[in-house]
Amino acid sequence: xxxxxxxxxxxxxxxxxxxxxxxxxxxxxxxxxxxxxxxxxxxxxxxxxxxxxxxxxxxxxxxxxxxxxxxxxxxxxxxxxxxxxxxxxxxxxxxxxxxxxxxxxxxxxxxxxxxxxxxxxxxxxxxxxxxxxxxxxxxxxxxxxxxxxxxxxxxxxxxxxxxxxxxxxxxxxxxxxxxxxxxxxxxxxxxxxxxxxxxxxxxxxxxxxxxxxxxxxxxxxxxxxxxxxxxxxxxxxxxxxxxxxxxxxxxxxxxxxxxxxxxxxxxxxxxxxxxxxxxxxxxxxxxxxxxxxxxxxxxxxxxxxxxxxxxxxxxxxxxxxxxxxxxxxxxxxxxxxxx
Amino acid sequence: xxxxxxxxxxxxxxxxxxxxxxxxxxxxxxxxxxxxxxxxxxxxxxxxxxxxxxxxxxxxxxxxxxxxxxxxxxxxxxxxxxxxxxxxxxxxxxxxxxxxxxxxxxxxxxxxxxxxxxxxxxxxxxxxxxxxxxxxxxxxxxxxxxxxxxxxxxxxxxxxxxxxxxxxxxxxxxxxxxxxxxxxxxxxxxxxxxxxxxxxxxxxxxxxxxxxxxxxxxxxxxxxxxxxxxxxxxxxxxxxxxxxxxxxxxxxxxxxxxxxxxxxxxxxxxxxxxxxxxxxxxxxxxxxxxxxxxxxxxxxxxxxxxxxxxxxxxxxxxxxxxxxxxxxxxxxxxxxxxxxxxxxxxxxxxxxxxxxxxxxxxxxxxxxxxxxxxxxxxxxxxxxxxxxxxxxxxxxxxxxxxxxxxxxxxxxxxxxxxxxxxxxxxxxxxxxxxxxxxxxxxxxxxxxxxxxxxxxxxxxxxxxxxxxxxxxxxxxxxxxxxxxxxxxxxxxxxxxxxxxxxxxxxxxxxxxxxxxxxxxxxxxxxxxxxxxx
Numbered sequence: 103x104x105x106x107x108x109x110x111x112x113x114x115x116x117x118x119x120x121x122x123x124x125x126x127x128x129x130x131x132x133x134x135x136x137x138x139x140x141x142x143x144x145x146x147x148x149x150x151x152x153x154x155x156x157x158x159x160x161x162x163x164x165x166x167x168x169x170x171x172x173x174x175x176x177x178x179x180x181x182x183x184x185x186x187x188x189x190x191x192x193x194x195x196x197x198x199x200x201x202x203x204x205x206x207x208x209x210x211x212x213x214x215x216x217x218x219x220x221x222x223x224x225x226x227x228x229x230x231x232x233x234x235x236x237x238x239x240x241x242x243x244x245x246x247x248x249x250x251x252x253x254x255x256x257x258x259x260x261x262x263x264x265x266x267x268x269x270x271x272x273x274x275x276x277x278x279x280x281x282x283x284x285x286x287x288x289x290x291x292x293x294x295x296x297x298x299x300x301x302x303x304x305x306x307x308x309x310x311x312x313x314x315x316x317x318x319x320x321x322x323x324x325x326x327x328x329x330x331x332x333x334x335x336x337x338x339x340x341x342x343x344x345x346x347x348x349x350x351x352x353x354x355x356x357x358x359x360x361x362x363x364x365x366x367x368x369x370x371x372x373x374x375x376x377x378x379x380x381x382x383x384x385x386x387x388x389x390x391x392x393x394x395x396x397x398x399x400x401x402x403x404x405x406x407x408x409x410x411x412x413x414x415x416x417x418x419x420x421x422x423x424x425x426x427x428x429x430x431x432x433x434x435x436x437x438x439x440x441x
Numbered sequence: 442x443x444x445x446x447x448x449x450x451x452x453x454x455x456x457x458x459x460x461x462x463x464x465x466x467x468x469x470x471x472x473x474x475x476x477x478x479x480x481x482x483x484x485x486x487x488x489x490x491x492x493x494x495x496x497x498x499x500x501x502x503x504x505x506x507x508x509x510x511x512x513x514x515x516x517x518x519x520x521x522x523x524x525x526x527x528x529x530x531x532x533x534x535x536x537x538x539x540x541x542x543x544x545x546x547x548x549x550x551x552x553x554x555x556x557x558x559x560x561x562x563x564x565x566x567x568x569x570x571x572x573x574x575x576x577x578x579x580x581x582x583x584x585x586x587x588x589x590x591x592x593x594x595x596x597x598x599x600x601x602x603x604x605x606x607x608x609x610x611x612x613x614x615x616x617x618x619x620x621x622x623x624x625x626x627x628x629x630x631x632x633x634x635x636x637x638x639x640x641x642x643x644x645x646x647x648x649x650x651x652x653x654x655x656x657x658x659x660x661x662x663x664x665x666x667x668x669x670x671x672x673x674x675x676x677x678x679x680x681x682x683x684x685x686x687x688x689x690x691x692x693x694x695x696x697x698x699x700x701x702x703x704x705x706x707x708x709x710x711x712x713x714x715x716x717x718x719x720x721x722x723x724x725x726x727x728x729x730x731x732x733x734x735x736x737x738x739x740x741x742x743x744x745x746x747x748x749x750x751x752x753x754x755x756x757x758x759x760x761x762x763x764x765x766x767x768x769x770x771x772x773x774x775x776x777x778x779x780x781x782x783x784x785x786x787x788x789x790x791x792x793x794x795x796x797x798x799x800x801x802x803x804x805x806x807x808x809x810x811x812x813x814x815x816x817x818x819x820x821x822x823x824x825x826x827x828x829x830x831x832x833x834x835x836x837x838x839x840x841x842x843x844x845x846x847x848x849x850x851x852x853x854x855x856x857x858x859x860x861x862x863x864x865x866x867x868x869x870x871x872x873x874x875x876x877x878x879x880x881x882x883x884x885x886x887x888x889x890x891x892x893x894x895x896x897x898x899x900x901x902x903x904x905x906x907x908x909x910x911x912x913x914x915x916x917x918x919x920x921x922x923x924x925x926x927x928x929x930x931x932x933x934x935x936x937x938x939x940x941x942x943x944x945x946x947x948x949x950x951x952x953x954x955x956x957x958x959x960x961x962x963x964x965x966x967x968x969x970x971x972x973x974x
Binding site: 148151152153172173174175176177178179180182184186188189190191199200203204247248250251 | 867869870872873874875876877878879880881883884887888891892
């Protein structure tokens with residue numbers, strides 16, 4: 103086990119920012135910690151890096167307790183959210199910094215810097231000033247700088263957070279490909295589920311300093327552990343329901359649920375694709391309050407008479423106008439009873 | 442942290458304790474009741490009152506006159522700016538005795554104003570206040586202007602785009618960013634004027650007397666060590682209280698600032714307002730700073746055929762064992778040693794104080810570190826003399842004694858100059874370096890040092906200047922055969938006769954030139970090193 107956290111706890115003035123977190127990362131694995139701001143993600147990275155002392159619990163690297171090991175001796179890499187490039191050094195000197203700290207000679211350093219800059223797509227940029235870089239270029243330099251000393255584990259704090267959308271989508275693919283090629287072990291944190299799912303072998307969802315769920319992106323997407331995770335992933339059709347057999351009694355009326363669903367008082371999740379629009383006289387009557395074009399489909403917001411709002415996904419040509427009255431039926435295949 | 446603490450314990454706390462013991466303990470018995478006796482004396486009460494209000498008035502006047510200059514030097518680009526910046530700093534490093542005489546020659550009996558218009562200020566408090574401005578102008582210009590020149594002008598531009606008028610942008614953006622530096626400068630000016638000695642001694646006459654003058658008078662004229670010790674304690678307490686309040690307020694206001702290259706922020710003056718401001722500042726500098734020095738220089742050349750300067754090389758002048766001119770070399774050596782000590786001690790202390798996670802104990806050291814500034818230099822010198830002359834630490838014969846005393850006075854300047862800039866360095870840059878494998882020492886060298894190199898050079902310049910001009914402490918411990926420049930000047934001034942006066946003026950002029958040269962070199966150094974390697 104390359105990295106393990108054992109009941110790691112950090113308190114700021116009595117409030118637990120990390121609350122008994124247990125987490126393991128194996129070699130070559132890319133793990134993404136996903137959570138809203140204030141959930142303790144960044145503190146988790148700082149604790150592993152040795153920048154934030156633990157109140158209790160342990161951080162182990164290669165099975166060795168890191169208590170008392172200062173940040174500069176842990177051999178981990180951390181890419182800061184806003185990069186924190188050294189302003190009075192040029193690109194090459196920034197990338198070479200970690201190698202210099204390890205006493206690598208100048209010739210070898212220069213060769214390594216050249217290779218790394220090529221790797222991140224900035225060949226020949228070594229003499230450029232940091233102040234003149236665009237956001238995406240800064241991000242690449244920060245990545246090269248973090249990779250240079252070959253850290254045992256590379257940690258990324260909101261790696262693509264400040265970049266514009268198209269760049270983010272391109273870089274996330276590049277990163278994934280790069281880490282796969284280099285076999286880098288990565289622990290990243292982000293609040294963006296798309297980023298996490300695209301980057302990670304395994305996703306860890308955090309809430310208020312605790313781990314709410316871990317699993318592959320597919321597992322987490324298909325079976326969110328609870329209402330919080332479901333809502334955080336962007337599912338809004340979540341409600342309490344009483345499950346009996348293959349039906350659930352919910353605010354939206356009787357819902358069909360898959361065979362083998364847990365019974366009793368539960369939380370049910372209805373994916374937007376499972377909300378089927380029908381003529382007004384069939385199923386649950388709703389008013390269309392808004393429709394948003396999402397590229398591949400149209401998201402339609404529906405307001406039933408006395409039940410929570412529903413989100414439906416439908417094809418563009420089937421989408422009703424705002425203000426229209428429709429009926430709604432549900433598809434068991436797109437309904438999940440949460441444990 | 443351990444080194445600065447040890448330094449101040451050994452060379453400050455101990456001598457002060459020694460002098461207090463010497464003063465308050467009579468025949469092995471403490472006589473603390475003396476404190477009340479002394480304070481209730483009407484003439485002492487008068488001295489306390491005058492010390493306080495003249496310091497407040499001097500500080501207010503200095504800020505009023507020097508803050509526009511801080512702006513001009515930081516933001517306006519004009520020919521001769523570098524030279525003028527150094528010129529402004531020269532008065533600060535002149536021995537108080539010389540500055541006092543210069544003002545006497547300007548506004549006193551038979552002075553320039555007296556000759557021209559029959560105006561004399563030496564019987565009023567204005568002479569003292571103006572001399573205090575003369576001395577402390579540079580403190581405000583350098584402390585506030587140094588930070589001002591590094592503030593990102595785009596902050597103001599952003600405020601303007603959000604609808605702020607120029608004055609609103611100044612009040613809401615620039616002023617809050619400058620506040621810590623203004624507070625630090627105001628504190629320094631207040632401390633210097635509160636403990637003013639030479640200026641008041643010469644310009645105050647029998648009417649005006651500060652605490653410091655009174656301590657000196659009690660020690661040397663009345664030989665009442667007990668009263669002197671009590672007054673020292675009072676001064677100590679007052680200064681300690683001011684410093685504690687200051688440290689508290691500054692901690693509340695210092696924020697991480699975006700610092701930029703100062704060379705990019707200065708612009709040519711635009712519009713009538715800026716030209717008028719520039720003219721006003723230049724006029725103030727000419728009248729208040731240059732004119733007294735010009736009078737001083739003229740006096741040094743008054744005896745025919747450079748007689749005053751020729752006399753400096755004669756060893757048989759009778760005043761010294763050596764030619765007065767050797768004092769120049771001695772002073773330089775002492776000042777270099779003192780600067781090195783002050784920069785190391787002050788730099789380490791500032792680095793420890795700048796840490797955001799610094800404990801309360803460490804932070805209270807901030808105020809403690811400033812105490813040598815507030816305690817009279819006379820006390821430090823006298824304390825050195827009686828505390829460091831016996832085993833285990835007998836330094837009476839060592840040359841290091843003088844630099845140590847001067848470093849003690851210079852180190853707080855280093856801390857004051859370094860701390861605001863160090864605190865403004867983003868802590869996450871240090872963390873980034875640490876994660877990349879830099880030990881705490883390397884972090885300081887690789888991250889902090891390049892960013893504060895400017896401030897460090899300014900601090901070193903200040904420490905050097907202070908050491909070079911230090912008088913109150915040095916006069917007690919400098920050996921007779923190795924006087925420093927200010928000591929030599931004072932000794933020459935204390936002797937009657939035109940020749941001695943001329944020599945004093947000539948030596949002062951040399952001191953002035955040395956300081957100006959040192960500062961000009963520093964200014965060069967500061968602007969040339971823009972790159973990292």
